[in-house]
Amino acid sequence: MARDLPIGNGNVLINFDAAYNIRDMYFPLVGQENQSSDHLSHFGVWCQEQFFWIDHPEVSKKLNYLQDSLVTNAECTHERLGLRMLLRDGVDVQQNVFLRKVRVENLFDAERTVKLYFHLDLQIYGNGIGDTIFFDPELSSLVFYKGHRYLTLSCLSPDEVKAGPSGYATGQKGIHGLEGTWRDAEDGHLGGNPIAQGSVDGIIELTMTLPPKSTKEAWFWICFGRSKQEVERLERLLRTATPQALLQRTHDHWVKWVNRDQHQLSLLKPDLDSFYKRSLLITRTNLDNRGAVVAANDSDILKFAKDSYSYMWPRDGALVSHALDRAGYHELARKFFDFCIKVLSPEGYLMHKYNPDGSVGSSWHPWVNAQGAKQLAIQEDETALVLYAMWHHHKLAGTIEQSRNDYEQFVKPAADFLVHYRDASGLPLPSYDLWEERYGVLAFTVASVYAGLVAASRFAEYHQDKARAIYYADKAAQVKKAADQQLYAPDQKRFLRALFWNQEKQSYVPDYTLDMSMYGLFDFGLFEREDPRMVTTMQLLKEKLWVNTEIGGIARYENDYYHQVTKDVAKVPGNPWFICTLWYAEWLVASSKTVNDLTEAENLMRWAIKHALPSGVMAEQVHPFTGVPMSVSPLTWSHASFIKVTQEYLSKLKQLTSKDITQPIDASEDKVLEPVIH
Known part of the structure; x- marks a missing residue:
């Protein structure tokens, strides 16, 4: 339930x-x-x-x-x-x-x-x-x-x-x-x-x-x-301060807290404004005061695998913290980065997931491959995205001059790991994908590694570590070049989901599966929004992953097996996920040239509102025929995705409705990173 x-x-x-x-x-x-x-x-x-x-x-x-x-x-x-x-x-x-x-x-x-x-x-x-x-x-x-x-x-x-x-x-x-x-x-x-x-x-x-x-x-x-x-x-306090006084101060605190957001929310229609604030509040409930951004705390999932989502995945944490940073809640993001600094391995990578107390969480990632050789049981994007989010945390919070400790204790060891965990072509070596299901070189991971190295270069440049600034920038460029050469399918004029190592051929084989996480190629700045290859890729993702039922929404990837309810994958490629649907909305926002162009993105944002519970709680996914919540509820990442796309929507709306719209819309890789501050 x-x-x-x-x-x-x-x-x-x-x-x-x-x-x-x-x-x-x-x-x-x-x-x-x-x-x-x-x-x-x-x-x-x-x-x-x-x-x-x-x-x-x-x-x-x-x-x-x-x-x-x-x-x-x-x-x-x-x-x-x-x-x-x-x-x-x-x-x-x-x-x-x-x-x-x-x-x-x-x-x-x-x-x-x-x-x-x-x-x-x-x-x-x-x-x-x-x-x-x-x-x-x-x-x-x-x-x-x-x-x-x-x-x-x-x-x-x-x-x-x-x-x-x-x-x-x-x-x-x-x-x-x-x-x-x-x-x-x-x-x-x-x-x-x-x-x-x-x-x-x-x-x-x-x-x-x-x-x-x-x-x-x-x-x-x-x-x-x-x-x-x-x-x-505490019992004595309740009998003197009264429970009414405590409940009233609690109510007043949250009203004041959620209205601290630094965006001009008055530009939003009332339903979007209200749901944005509700997402901020629900996100806050899954943040531990010691820095762990917990994915979900729905114990009903225990019936599925005798384990829960009550862990801190660094990837989820980085993306949630980034959304909170953009909203102005820098103190919460700061606690997350302090958590990551404490748990970073001596080799410079973050593990699969962590318990809220900082101990390593349960995992199903093996430490050996099919041939019995050692492999790292990690998802490399989790390390890279913390780097990415940390740089923008300091930019948004105005604390870059206070970032020396972060640079020494996290940025350098993590960036050095990303540099060395690559093959001769410049691509990252295989690791587990963001869905935690397959071991290979994933488009989403490659894009996150690129963004992480760019962030590391900027840290180094600020701290006048000129050799490292050039070094990290050069390695990021190598990742981009290798991705351009190896993650593109010329015959289909679109990008690949992944490359998987073939032991017999001793080479990578392409994976043509359409996976909504490929949106990361644009979101993390690896390829430009206007790149025809990116445009074709996103169009195909919408076409092939849209759930063709009355419920609608976008699935993770073709023939998604997780909580699968039908084998009719032509109609239902997978259950609709909130984050995947909102990712496509974000693409639509970024691609809009007029205010009217924002309508489709706004409709997808309302799709999320419609399929949330009446309280505003969003699950991980919904049933493709009934729309009832599936898997865990609420999922922190779902709410962070709504927060981020709303911020993008507001920023683009302001640009398109401003008096001076003769200048082209900024297409820099920072376009998803800076909120409009008021």
Whole structure:
């Protein structure tokens, strides 16, 4: 089930499913240590007529955020039982506290007693072995703990003077046929067991009396800490500063934060403006405060391969950080580059992926080839793109004079690796592609290596390292020349996806598969937008990769097998991906000569909006026949792609509508790198 409405503060991340159940609860790092591990935590309501859980089919829902914020706005109505609830959830921006405000409306013309039940099914440290839960009478809270992880669950009723539940229960679940304490709530009375250990869960009850046709507000919260003393401090804070004050400051913070963007968003139509801001906010939820840009934190993918997307891929991180840099959020990009400096290998390359704490993540890239010889288990574009993004980070942030440490610790070792990891022709040696599926010399990788070496040359030039400036520029030119000679198919008048080594022939063989990542040849400046070969390539990509169903969108490549739903590849070459569709939109923006030319790109941007969830969350891909989210949701890269194409759209719109349009549109390789600052 797709994850919706993520909320967080860079230390705590909470994900809901489509029914508004809490599914993921990350702490103390975004993407690492899922304290709930996809176990469902319930929220229920008892009234004298009937009990129901929030995911009951009779509960109609409108799930969204408050405008320009990371505070949710979930409207839930049970018409037959005459109850309407408005849930507003957020993670405090200063403290590691989850806050829930519940506004309950009695639709009947009679006084009623209503009980609310908040249940937590935790897997502390990501597993349910050796957890403890107990009721603390001093805090009037349920306390969960194991090792250095503590969580408390508390509430405040509008009918009570002080915080505390009207009932609670602790117990075991998943063993001995026990489903969990949530079952104990369905009769409107909790047993009050004070402690349990092992595989445990717990639930608290909040009671209120509602006069006829009236509304009242109640509060729940969860405190996160590394010790009992830490959660006790947070509980005291909630009882003095009040949960309302914390939720309000959280709302105000995000409204102010997202409106810091340095682009003239007033030029956008309202739907594009709103979705752009929502993409910025959703992107922020997947950024850990220590610098990891996490790809996705949807634990539902565990069912597919017993692994997740909760890793920091340097490629994703570089492109996300670049989009944030262009928007003016330089402090977030800076943390990412510091992360990369710390994890760079002594040889000058970055690994496949990393855990949010900086340790090397899981991988399926082998260290030997089919002949048993050593090969590097890397995707070279990941190293190159960090170089590329780092240079433009300093340009955009105006901090190039402070880049000496980056130059010494990252730029030189990484650029030297790119230089030496090439064959005699100048092409990069084989590595894994950006899709992590094949080992060869990929067009996307070649373009990124070129861009990385150009960036390194500019760093060297600024720091008056003249020999290296010339050296890196010369090697970049060699990459370009080799690509021009070997990655072009004259008979088809377009570029190749890749070259793969043929052991028997002892030479490269061309791969003619059309792959949307070939857009990188233009995006990273290896070939000019006006190059007829580039134009033909992009036209063919659109023609062959467009999904010919009512859903539409663009697939990754011909006959994409990942989550494939049909073998009719002539009609559906693969599932439509947000990033691929938005890449083509970016090409259209770059190619536009008039304002009217931007219409097709704008339509593709709206395609992304249409196929996002109502909250604005974009998955990795969508089903080609139903449009439902597939794979992980949200995918940080999808949102960064929307951010970037919107920035390109705005920049081109300003150029085309300016009074002086007699000058040609800038076609330099920096055209995708500089935002319009206002």
